[in-house]
Amino acid sequence: MSNKFREYKNFDLSQINKDVLKFWENDDTFHKSMSTREGKPTFVFYEGPPSANGQPGIHHVISRSLKDLICRYKTMTGFQVKRKAGWDTHGLPVELGVEKTLGITKEDIGKKITVEEYNAACRREVMKYTDLWEDLTHKMGYWVNMDDPYITYDNRYIETLWNLLKELFDKGMLYKGYTIQPFSPAAGTGLSSHELNQPGTYRDVKDTTCVGQFKVVRNEISEKFFGNEDLYFLAWTTTPWTLPSNTALAVGPNIQYVQVRTYNPYTGTPVSVMVAKDLYRKFFPEKNEALDFDSYEAGAKNIPFEAVAEYKGTDLEGIQYEQLIPWMKPDGDAFRVILGDYVTTEDGTGIVHIAPTFGADDDRVAKVAGIAPMLLLDKEGKQQPMVDKQGRLFPIEDLDAAWVAANVDVDLYNEFSGRYVKNAYDADLTEKDATLDVDISVMLKKENKAFRVEKHVHNYPHCWRTDKPILYYPLDSWFIKTTAVKDRLIELNKTINWKPASTGTGRFGNWLENLVDWNLSRSRYWGTPLPIWRTEDGTEQKCIGSVEELMAEIKKAIEAGFMDKNPYDEFIVGEYSKENYEKIDLHRPYVDDIYLVSESGHKMTRETDLIDVWFDSGAMPFAQMHYPFENKENFGEVYPADFIAEGVDQTRGWFFTLHAISTMINDSVAFKNIISNGLVLDAKGNKMSKRLGNAVDPFETIEKYGSDPLRWYMITNSQPWDNLKFDVNGVEEVRRKFFGTLYNTYSFFSLYANIDRFTYSEADVAMEKRPEIDRWVLSLLNSLVKEVNVALEAYEPTRAGRAINDFVTENLSNWYVRLCRKRFWGGEYDEDKISAYQTLYTCLSTIAKLSAPIAPFFMDQLYRDLNSITNKDFEGSVHLANYPTVDATLIDEKLEERMTIAQKVCSMVLSLRRKEKLKVRQPLQKIMVPILDNDFEAQFEAVKDIILTEVNVKEVEYITANSGVIKKKIKPNFKTLGPKYGKIMKGIAGAVNKLSQDDINLFETNGSFQLLVQEQQVDLTLEDVEIMSEDIPGWLVANEGALTVALDITITESLREEGIAREFINRIQNIRKESDFDVTDKVVITIQRHDNLNSALENFADYISKQTLASELSLVDEIANDSGQEVEIEADVVTKIDVKRV
RNA sequence: AGUCCCGUAGCUCAGCUGGUUAGAGCGCUACACUGAUAAUGUAGAGGUCCCCAGUUCAAGUCUGGGCGGGACUACCA
Known part of the structure; x- marks a missing residue:
């Protein structure tokens, strides 16, 4: 093997990317990075599972770069970093993808296609882009262990989820309640938010609206508001049919309200009403202000009024009022004024009628304030809102008789019982028939309970299938009682290191402060089934926490005759292999076919809901390990995570569900450190989307540049958040x-x-x-x-x-x-x-x-x-x-400081040379530097040679402070003087700046100086000012901060010759290079004489030879035309050089 | 609508606990350098630090209120 360092012909990061990937593959470097750290402390990282049914984009590169770099760093600092890859496989996007592929809608499921076929399609769909994802992971160099990824649809994964749910169930934290959701009575179904976002669902409709007049109860709290008349709150609604369900009124905490004396327009009764100041002109036009109160007659068009007082929303909180339409009584606290942060003064009265059963906001603020909703008890013993699923006011005969006897004013209610709240729901009614809204409004008018009734055009959502208006309606849902652990969630959150901190305290912290119970239910098909079975009357229920438990319950059910056989027969209890778990399927529809037997022997059916997919991913610390069925003993090694990183859009998603589940199950954080990164926008700052065509393809970018520059750019260009x-x-x-x-x-x-x-x-x-x-x-x-x-x-x-x-x-x-x-x-x-x-x-x-x-x-x-x-x-x-790791003994701050001086001085001298058009090749004799203290001289002396070489100057001359040739400059030190003198600071600065050279010298010798500023004596010490040299008169000088340098620009004959020599060296080097000589080749040089150059060449022949590796340098009178090269040394001074390799 | 992030040179970004000439890189212009050369150096032009108030001797920096961009959550009488 060669022991030479590799030399590259060209620089191709894309190629290096590929070479190194190959190396890692052959070397198995990733696994080594874990195995070589065996026995070392662990650093736990959780991978937020991506959904493989979408293609990876450039924004995935940034969060994965963040994850990767921290894990690699921790590995290098000696931790063992295991990081398991995962896939998020359930949920709506998958289902919608399948529906699109198959060309069906949700309604077709179970009809045109069986649930079984549908879920099989989902299972295929969800892993559609896994190849692309793995390819990106690979190419961008994201090291995550893909040997055995956790997959949320895996039965073992689901089994852990069931186990966690059962634990919550046993703790009493899982309950069935309702949420307000869009509901279509015509179609008899709830609508998802995406269905509501279909084009054409929101339409302008003309409805009867009503401003209700809510009568205040006169008591200790409200006494101070009362004059002679009865006092009322005015609240507007576009859905008068919800008024019977009113249980509260909301005011904006920071909104101003006025109390107005006037007459009710329909009854002529003198009243005093409360309305938002910003809106009261709508009800009380200026022209009526002057009207005489006493001469008013009932029925007159213009009604006199008088504003008598003004209050802030918070002043009104807690005031009680009489029920507007006393058909029936709610169970609990109701009929008082509460605060609602969402109340505005855009329209209406600035006071909002709250019907918790028919508005999501209403429900939320009512819950916070402890206001009861208006709930009825039906014949089945179930609580119901005042409107049934067909869209009718609940018919009395459908209600529980005993409850009716105790709570309903039957005489009043009879007239309205069974009425449809919208005529559109009743096949027998047309637009011309009186609506419930109108009849209620008329009733209120007569009873001095309506202040204004009018038609109003507004935007209202309609069911995209039936074209009929939707209602916001309470629908059954399973909830996790996260509010029960709210304080603990907040407390634990404070121990988490958030990057940036503001996301933890702000976005996430506020979210926790305003926490509501977690709505777990989803009425879909492809997801983790809720493992709860119930008897028909809902009095008995069972939550199943494992396959083993389910098998035992099935056995009981078979014995009880509710099931014929066990569909999971082949499953071997206690055997945790992949193969064993592949024998069963815990998804719908299979679990739906399982019936269990209750303690009292009744048949139980599964609640058909799926659970929120966020529970899937939030439970991954447990489920990726198939905890507690496996890895129970060593669970502490991989929990909690030291680090996670995802986009800030996960704050209320994965970050929350991780935190919530961990807190509820283990009373612990799920992660200790977190980076939440921002979005990747296009170059213009717009969101990237495939639709707009401005999305950047990560594969192309990596192919072109390699992933290193991409990663480096993303990390260093801006803070991740x-x-x-x-x-x-x-x-x-x-x-x-x-x-x-x-x-x-x-x-x-x-x-x-x-x-x-x-x-x-x-x-x-x-x-x-x-x-x-x-x-x-x-x-x-x-x-x-x-x-x-x-x-x-x-x-x-x-x-x-x-x-x-x-x-x-x-x-x-x-x-x-x-x-x-x-x-x-x-x-x-x-x-x-x-x-x-x-x-x-x-x-x-x-x-x-x-x-x-x-x-x-x-x-x-x-x-x-x-x-x-x-x-x-x-x-x-x-x-x-x-x-x-740092070797602190090698850090020398004085050294770093003086090199900074050197760098600055060089730059200053070069700048001076440039101004004088003096080439750096031309040597100069000296620079002069003012020395104001000894330390500076020592510092300068140490880097003197570096400076002189760099700027091609022969010597440095120090000029001492008292030599008299330096002109000094003095500046006040605001940091020390400001706190001492405050207001006269400006005056001091002016006076200091005006000090003469003599004053400065005196100051320096005495070490102190006195000033009189605005009749106040100011004692200055040297601490309070900065004195620096500014100029050396007569020389060419440059200044930067406290540094000053003068350059001697005299060129002596000897310097000129040396300059010429260097010009020659430069030309010869160029020739060597052009001739492709090797750096070490020796040469012979011949130069044609020129009167302006001869003496320089003779005097510096050795110098030139040495620098150009010439073994011989000779001057000749003429170099023949066909050899040598013509060069210009100075302007118009031309000669020829011949360079030959020996 | 609420919560959070961002707003500094043509572009991308620094600017620590407030301290007096507001910085860097890219780009642009000019010049230089040339044994790192598909490099490099020097200089120049280019800023109402989004706006308005306030606190302070002093605000790009702190406070309040707007405006603009983005995200999430929610959706309205």
Whole structure:
């Protein structure tokens, strides 16, 4: 094997990507990265399962890069990081995909196609794009263990879910309740939100609306609001049929309300009403303000009014009112004013009528305030809303007689019992018939309970199948009582390290604060079935927690005669193999065919609901291990997770369900650290979508650039939690700027190392023997190592990547390598040269390790290219190596500081040369630097040589502060003076800036100075100001911050000749290069005489020869036309050079 | 509508606990350099730090209110 460093012809990251993938495959590096860490502390990572029924996009690359880099980093720092891949396989998107593929709708399931066939299609559909996903995972270098992924439709996975559900059931945390959902009485079915989003469902309709007048109960709370008249709240509704179900009124906490004295327009009764200030002009036009109160007659068109008081919403909270339509009584607290954060003053009265059974918001705020809904008891003993499933006010005869006797005012209700709430639901009625809304409104008018009744056009959703209006209606659902553990959820959340913190305290924290019970039910087919069986009357129920338990219950059911045979007969209890679990299917329709027997011997059927797919994924810490059936003892090794990362859109999804299930089951967090990343937008900041055609194909990008620049770009361009405006040009820039520079640096190293046969076989050159610049770059390198470690420990990869980027492009390449080039080429293979090689090698190797988590491909290549030759700390792959740790003894802040001075001075001198049009090749005699303190002189002296070489100047002259030639500048130090003097700060600044040179000198000698500013004495010390040199009159001077440099631009004859010599060297080098000579070839040089050049050539012949590896340099009178090359040394000074290889 | 994120040069982003010339890279223009060369250096142009108030001696930075972009949740009398 060659012991030369590999040299590249061209730089192709895409090719490197492929080469390294092949290497990892052959070497089995991923598995090694886990097996070599056997016995080490574990770092637990959870993979949020993607759904494989959609294609992977570029946005998946960013969250997976984040996941991957943390896991690789932790591996390198010595942890064993197991990470199991997973697939999310259930849910609506899969079903919709299948419906589209098969050309059917939900209604066809069970009719045109059996549930069995349908679910089989789902099972096929869901894994449609697994190949693509695995390909992306592979190509982008996302290391996750795909040997044995968890799959949510797997029976073992479902069995764990059942087990968890049973645990919740046993704890009393699983209950059946209702939620308000869109419901179509005409179709007799609930509608999903996506059905409601079908085009054409929202239509403008004209309905009778009613402003109800709710009479306030006069008591201690309300007394202060009362005058002579009765007091009422006004609340508007577009659905008067819900008024009988009213149980509360909501006001906006920050809305202003006015109390107005007036007359009811329909009855002429004097009343006092409460309405939002922003809206009261709608009811009380300005023109009526002047009307006389006493001369008002009932029925007159213009009604006098008078605003008497103003209140804030919060002032009204708790006021009680009389039930508007007292047909029946709710069971519990009701009829008071509550606060609703969603109340607006856009329309209506700014006071919202609350009917918890017919509005989702209503239900929510009522629950929070402890207000009871209006529920009836039907003949079956079930609680019902006031409207039945056909859309009728519940017929009295359908209600429980005893309940009716106790709660219903039958005389009042009889007139309305059985009426349809919308005429559209009644086949016998037409648009012309009076609606329930109208009849109720008329009734209220008569009873002095309506303030305004009018027709109103509004937007209302309709059933997409029947075209009839939908109702928001309470439908049965199973819930998890998450509110019972709300405090604990909040408490545990505080222990989680969120990146960014605001998502944890804000978005997630607020979500927990406003937690409602988790609605678990889904009326679909492809998902985890709810394992609850019930008797017909609902009095007995069983929750099944395992297949074993189900088998036992089936056996009982067979004995009781409810089942003929056990469909899961072949299943072997206690045998956890894949094969065994493939013998059964816990999905619908199979579980639906299972009937069980209750304790009292009744037949039980399964609740047909599926569970929310988010329960599937949130339970993955348990279910991926088939806990507790397997892995019960070692569960603690993989729980809780140290780290997860997903898009911020998962906050209320996966993040919540993980947290909630873990808290409920184990009273523990599910994850300790979390990065929630933002979205990937297109270059213009628009959301990417396939439909708009602005989506970026990750495969194309990786193919073109390799995944390293893509990953590096995504990580370093913006903080992960900010949205990323994805621009391919940025990827290209990263490729060129960062990877290109690093590649160039390596190429430079390998080129010369191979020439010198450097293989790091020598012992390390002692630090104190290394030149300043080596110690400097190593100091910076260690500062970098420290910073990168800190950043990654804090889960802030952006900071880490940016720091590495700066070091490589600025310090290593543009400064270290540029200044050290001459040390590598030519000359002896001495200690200085070895030191240079070792230093550069260390930098490159360390950078490879530091960057490996972010750019795993190129860095592995680089690491192996370097270490396979030297065998220094060679672990076969960078991903098996140990992450660099800081050697604090190598960090020298003074050294870093003075090199910064050197860099600045060089840049200043170069800038001066440029202004004077003095080429850098022209040597100059000296620069002058003002020295204001001893420390600065020492610092400068240490980097003097570097500066002089870099700017091609022969010497430096220090000018001391008191030499009198320096013009000084003084600036106030706001940080020290501000707190001391406050208000007169501006005056002080003005006075300080005006100080003369003599004042400054006096200040410096005395160490203090007094000023009188705005009649106040100000004592300044040197701490309070910054004194710096500004100018050296008579010289060419540059200034930057506190630094000042003067350049002597006199060119003596000797300097001129040296300049000419360097011009020649440059031309000769060019010729060598054009002639394709090898860097080490010796040459013979012949130059044609020229009067302007001769003496320079004679005086600097040795210098020229040495620099160009010439064994002979001779001057001739003329070089024949067919040989040699014409060169221009200065303007109009032309001669010929002939360079021949020996 | 609520909650959260973002708004600084043409573009992508820094700017620590408030401190006085607001920075970098890319792009643009000009010049230089040339044994890292499909590199590199120097300089220049380019900013009402989204707007309005407030706190402060001092605000890109803190507070309040808007506006714009995005996400999630919800959906209305």
